[in-house]
Amino acid sequence: MIKLENISFDHCIKCTVCTAYCPVARVTHLYPGPKQAGPDTERLRIKNPNLLDESLKYCNNCKRCEITCPSDVKIADIIQNAKWKYSRRKFRLRDFILSRTDLTGRIASLISPVSNFLIRLFPVKFFLDLVFKISFKKTLPEYARGTFHHWFSTNRSTQEHYKNKAVYFHGCYVNYNDHELGKDVLNTLNAMGFGLEVTEEKCCGVPLIANSFLNQAKKNAAFNIDSLEKAIQGADRKIIVSSSSCTFALRHEYPGLLEMDTSVIAPHIEYITTFLYKQFLKGHIPNMKPLNLSAAYHSPCHLERMGGVIYSVEILRMIPGLDLRLLHSECCGISGTYGFKKECDQISQDIGSDLFMQIESINPDIVITDCETCKWQIEMNTPYKVLHPVSILSKAIVS
Numbered sequence: 001m002i003k004l005e006n007i008s009f010d011h012c013i014k015c016t017v018c019t020a021y022c023p024v025a026r027v028t029h030l031y032p033g034p035k036q037a038g039p040d041t042e043r044l045r046i047k048n049p050n051l052l053d054e055s056l057k058y059c060n061n062c063k064r065c066e067i068t069c070p071s072d073v074k075i076a077d078i079i080q081n082a083k084w085k086y087s088r089r090k091f092r093l094r095d096f097i098l099s100r101t102d103l104t105g106r107i108a109s110l111i112s113p114v115s116n117f118l119i120r121l122f123p124v125k126f127f128l129d130l131v132f133k134i135s136f137k138k139t140l141p142e143y144a145r146g147t148f149h150h151w152f153s154t155n156r157s158t159q160e161h162y163k164n165k166a167v168y169f170h171g172c173y174v175n176y177n178d179h180e181l182g183k184d185v186l187n188t189l190n191a192m193g194f195g196l197e198v199t200e201e202k203c204c205g206v207p208l209i210a211n212s213f214l215n216q217a218k219k220n221a222a223f224n225i226d227s228l229e230k231a232i233q234g235a236d237r238k239i240i241v242s243s244s245s246c247t248f249a250l251r252h253e254y255p256g257l258l259e260m261d262t263s264v265i266a267p268h269i270e271y272i273t274t275f276l277y278k279q280f281l282k283g284h285i286p287n288m289k290p291l292n293l294s295a296a297y298h299s300p301c302h303l304e305r306m307g308g309v310i311y312s313v314e315i316l317r318m319i320p321g322l323d324l325r326l327l328h329s330e331c332c333g334i335s336g337t338y339g340f341k342k343e344c345d346q347i348s349q350d351i352g353s354d355l356f357m358q359i360e361s362i363n364p365d366i367v368i369t370d371c372e373t374c375k376w377q378i379e380m381n382t383p384y385k386v387l388h389p390v391s392i393l394s395k396a397i398v399s
């Protein structure tokens with residue numbers, strides 16, 4: 001039976017708005033844009049899969065086309081599905097390594113002083129570029145010592161006396177790279193009277209989807225859904241997520257692209273700033289001191305797609321002494337693993353160049369964004385430090 005969502009390409013009215021907004025089509029002739037790569041060619045691909053166009057690999061799955069489409073065509077999903085379903089996939093060790101964030105994170109965080117030293121070494125970067133086609137111009141993110149999950153399990157007792165609890169899906173970035181963000185989430189929630197619970201989790205699947213490992217993404221999704229269902233069972237607990245891309249995966253990619261049943265956990269999932277904003281509205285506002293900082297805020301693509309930017313901005317506006325400037329809404333160009341690939345590196349840089357110039361012209365004390373890979377891209381291309389909105393809020397909280 002034909003599913004309605006699978007023929008959403010039929011709703012395309014050929015307005016080409018999506019192509020005008022596609023950050024990749026804007027900077028390269030190698031990619032024809034969402035209208036042609038999505039609904040136009042899908043009509044033909046379902047009849048003859050050999051019509052698959054290799055240019056689909058340049059779509060960075062930012063979902064900006066879907067935000068603009070007046071007919072709600074699932075353009076990026078059509079493109080990701082086509083890459084997965086029709087392409088003659090060759091196994092690429094590079095894509096395997098970049099998408100196995102749990103595997104690489106576990107090893108690298110175990111020996112973080114060594115791995116952090118190695119990933120910055122010229123001969124190592126040269127080797128990664130030459131052999132694996134991981135761009136020499138990009139620097140892989142640093143790893144923390146051990147995992148956040150382990151740190152939390154040794155500090156779980158501090159959360160026991162809280163009557164209200166939320167389940168925290170920390171994601172790979174907090175687990176392997178940035179424990180401080182996880183601790184900032186804990187500090188903020190505790191200051192507002194909520195304890196945290198952390199359950200077993202695997203990578204949300206965003207890098208697996210981007211690299212066409214959809215079967216593995218489904219396995220990870222099944223594990224996470226089962227684990228989160230157990231964590232909330234019988235209680236009206238929220239599942240809060242501090243990565244905008246992980247939130248997008250749990251809320252939209254699982255039931256949409258991966259066709260998983262998320263009916264039990266879906267009503268509980270909230271991006272952290274949405275959760276905080278709703279609590280603020282209920283009067284649960286923590287005591288804050290003035291920060292005396294100027295900041296530029298960058299809105300990540302996946303948060304834009306979910307309509308969640310407004311909550312981050314409103315939370316930041318409530319912090320005293322934070323002089324906030326909003327950057328134009330545009331893709332930073334990194335899109336997870338996309339910008340690290342040699343064949344996409346220049347496209348990634350060209351997409352982000354406007355954003356980097358905007359930031360430089362504002363010259364803030366700090367840049368704020370919700371997405372870890374946007375943070376990497378901005379820190380690689382400007383001299384500014386980038387923090388998550390919750391880390392800024394945590395700095396302001398008087399405990």
Ligand code: SF4
Nearest residue numbers: 022059060062063065
């Ligand atoms: S997901 Fe992003 S890169 Fe891909 S077609 Fe849509 S706008 Fe372009």
Ligand code: SF4
Nearest residue numbers: 012013015016018069
């Ligand atoms: S924006 Fe939507 S309706 Fe317009 S061309 Fe793109 S897919 Fe078709």
